[in-house]
Amino acid sequence: MPAKKSTVAPSPLPTITIVSPVEGAQVDPTIAVVFETDGDLAKMTMDAKELGNHLHVDIDGTSLMPMMKDLVPLGKNQYRYVFDLPVKPGKHVVSLYWSDAQHNAIESTVRKVNVSVGSAAGMK
Numbered sequence: 001m002p003a004k005k006s007t008v009a010p011s012p013l014p015t016i017t018i019v020s021p022v023e024g025a026q027v028d029p030t031i032a033v034v035f036e037t038d039g040d041l042a043k044m045t046m047d048a049k050e051l052g053n054h055l056h057v058d059i060d061g062t063s064l065m066p067m068m069k070d071l072v073p074l075g076k077n078q079y080r081y082v083f084d085l086p087v088k089p090g091k092h093v094v095s096l097y098w099s100d101a102q103h104n105a106i107e108s109t110v111r112k113v114n115v116s117v118g119s120a121a122g123m124k
């Protein structure tokens with residue numbers, strides 16, 4: 001679904017940062033995102049008992065809502081998420097943000113990286 005803008009005030013929200021890929025990185029068609037947050041993801045994903053602000057991962061404007069089982073804890077508040085569908089070669093935009101309970105992006109939290117996926121021939 002297309003990301004919509006939230007009207008919720010950006011009151012204190014946990015930090016969220018994309019650790020990898022870095023801006024401009026060349027990545028595999030099955031894109032893995034590593035991010036860091038001091039938020040309690042059990043309460044900030046679709047697993048929450050009462051849905052409030054929660055994590056969205058977005059690729060090329062299509063937002064996904066990972067469950068806890070989709071997030072691999074790496075320690076130090078870092079987690080890995082792998083998009084389950086491979087993307088086509090070329091440029092892609094990966095973003096990560098908190099959305100409100102209505103699934104609207106809280107704009108102040110949007111983190112974005114541009115990546116490019118090599119053609120099959122160019123891949124190792």
Ligand SMILES: [Cu+2]
Nearest residue numbers: 056065099103
């Ligand atoms: Cu959502």
